[in-house]
Amino acid sequence: MTSFVQQDVALQDSAGASVLQARREADDPHSPVARFGARNPLKLDAGVELSHLQIAYQTYGEPNAARSNAILVCHALTGDQHAASLNPVTGKPGWWETLVGPGKPIDTERFYVICANVLGGCMGTTGPASTNPLTGQPYGLDMPVVTIRDMVNAQAMLLDHLGIDKLLCVAGGSMGGMQVLQWAASYPERVFSALPIATGARHSAQNIAFHEVGRQAVMADPDWRGGRYLAEGVTPHRGLAVARMAAHITYMSDQSLHNKFGRRLQNRDMPTFGFDADFQVESYLRHQGESFVQRFDPNSYLYVTRAMDYFDLAADHGGVLANAFRGSKTRFCVVSFTSDWLFPTEDSRAIVHALNASGANVSFTEIDSDKGHDAFLLHEPELTAITRGFLDSAARAFGLPAARQA
């Protein structure tokens, strides 16, 4: 394992090698994989069955004897199963090392933490970049469109595979938060507590609009080739980079962009009166776009953004969100951030009102932050304290031994 990681870090020197590595991860990831053969298909919302499903996942910590200390962590749009371990493609630390690890709020010394790459992803769980075992070719657009509920149903198959009957908690931000809500609605008896962060019970029209810009950028790239670029040996990297640039703006706040860059120029004293990246913020976005292309599959971006767009938990329950949680025994802790304009606090408040109306046990807090939507991935002391307090209390109520005092 270590040698692979070192090898992959060395591959970072060349963007092309990194893309190749990312493609290898789609079929043969650097993490455990659960395979479900032809006899164990996943029935999708699209009305078709997906057989030969494969789910790539990471675990941290150990299950206790009763297997009652499991926490499922759900990743966001472009995340993966490496929540608290080195990413084999980028060589960077896990995306939620702020909260997951020994002694951290999602304490891997107390809890058995599971994180799976989502259905439709490109890090080892079946998605458009995976090889279709029936044809030997990448799925591409032959992959059926998937939903958040499909992702959650796939995770439930993984939990069965791992012998986890009931989760102490399901936690996640943004698209991960959507999965948390879907878990609580689909499998209330398997979820003791739920921590949806910076998320909503449906994707707003504005959010769908931003995603559409991103998808159109990918599909407008001549190298997209109707989704068959993998078979034809090219990558629509320019389109995907533009998609990422547009999306990245929505993850930050005006204030955080201003604090980070203002109107400062990049490596020059005067504007060039041309279209180079004169401003630091331009150069930053270009860098974000380029590094994203090296680790993410363009078709996967189409599928996963689509899954978010289709998400509308109330619509699945007769238009009344409270019906999704009726009779739920799950303890909820809903968290939003003041400067998040992708999933504003009003979205969280709608969830809380529905939970109140269904009589659920719910906490809700809005954290004061100028870091925008991305705040859930960054060091936010209040998020740390709230996550720790909520999980400690849930663990106590679930009958787990108390945390060791530091």
Added chain:
Amino acid sequence: MALSEPVLDEGVVRLQGGRVDLVVVAEMVAPGSRVLDVGAGDGELLELLATTRGCDARGIELSREGVNAGVARGLAVVQGDADVDLAHYPDDAFDYVILSQTLQATRRPRWVLEQMLRIGRRAVVSFPNFGHWRSRLDLMVNGRMPVTDNMPMSWYETPNIHFCTIRDFVALAELLDARIERAVALDSSGHRVRVNMPWWVWNLLGEQAVFLLTRKG
């Protein structure tokens, strides 16, 4: 009207180390009940109810700092505005709805009380009594709005916008067709005003009041 004897003695109250009115409120709540605390602050009462009465206690609190402190302590607290958010709770969702030292800070006290009696069959309300003799004296002698330990802020910076007296509250309870099951008045040192006193004495000596209301019918 049945006025009750104190259930906990003053020694126990002292041991709790907290606000006396919270202990008085807590003892009005039957053990194991489902409770909503409106204006939960940092969760002191919620914790008291959960640890000493075994209640399923939830809170709603306006200030972010209060909510975050409560959730970090493992309590179920929702950030929200009582003046608006109580409408989102269904009928009979709780056994008790508590409003502790918050009534005077609500924009619509009557609406809030109506909502409390809709959401829970019982409501417990504690509030500073503006009819206390010192308040009256301040107004009468000095011509100034009173500032006391329980109402420590000047009129121009206090969040309290709807002060009332014990008599006012009793009148509102009658207007809402609620039955007063129990009532306790606390004097300025936090001791209970003796129960065999008439109402006008309570209204004069009580610096704080705690009422247990029941929805009729």
